[in-house]
Amino acid sequence: xxxPSCSRPAPSRSGRRRPIPRRRRPLYRRVLAQxxxxxxxxxxxxxxxxxxxxxxxxVAPARRAVELAPQSAxxxxxxxxxxxxRAQKETSLAPEAIRELKAATLRLPQDPELWARxxxxxxxxxxxxxxxxxxxxxxxxRPGFQSGLGAGLHPRPRHPELRGxxxxxxxxxxxxxx
Numbered sequence: 001x002x003x004p005s006c007s008r009p010a011p012s013r014s015g016r017r018r019p020i021p022r023r024r025r026p027l028y029r030r031v032l033a034q035x036x037x038x039x040x041x042x043x044x045x046x047x048x049x050x051x052x053x054x055x056x057x058x059v060a061p062a063r064r065a066v067e068l069a070p071q072s073a074x075x076x077x078x079x080x081x082x083x084x085x086r087a088q089k090e091t092s093l094a095p096e097a098i099r100e101l102k103a104a105t106l107r108l109p110q111d112p113e114l115w116a117r118x119x120x121x122x123x124x125x126x127x128x129x130x131x132x133x134x135x136x137x138x139x140x141x142r143p144g145f146q147s148g149l150g151a152g153l154h155p156r157p158r159h160p161e162l163r164g165x166x167x168x169x170x171x172x173x174x175x176x177x178x
Contacts, residue, residue: 024048032061039069043078055086073107077114080104084117087124094124105137112141 028045031038042065049058062082065075080100087097101118108114119134 039065043075076107077104091124094121097121112138
């Protein structure tokens with residue numbers, strides 16, 4: 001995985017990390033020139049472009065992958081997270097990110113990352129109800145998850161010396177007061 005042709009490993013939706021060599025972008029483009037209906041090639045090209053820090057260029061192949069394989073949860077989740085990444089830099093893109101995140105949560109309802117990003121994107125557009133629904137869903141999936149929204153909902157330990165220890169009322173996720 002080292003050497004001049006590889007960048008750092010990129011996460012896959014399965015949780016494993018795989019290398020995306022820098023030279024794969026031209027390869028995926030060549031594959032697409034011969035097999036333009038390959039959802040897999042469009043998805044991999046989008047991932048390679050995202051890894052190269054070109055999220056804007058990664059959107060078109062990600063959308064095409066979803067069009068070609070509408071049943072693909074991996075393609076939908078990739079597009080949703082890509083749109084969320086873009087919305088963090090340009091808030092006007094948040095509604096589109098929310099739309100894609102909602103579609104992805106329909107295909108992957110047990111994916112905590114999608115619910116967390118949906119909550120964050122909803123907060124970007126000041127949709128308190130949407131954010132609350134997403135954070136509550138995330139809280140049901142991961143009861144120990146501590147978000148900024150949820151931090152005020154949990155009691156602080158009565159004894160500060162117990163903060164962060166197992167068995168304390170706040171548990172290990174509770175940040176120290178500022």
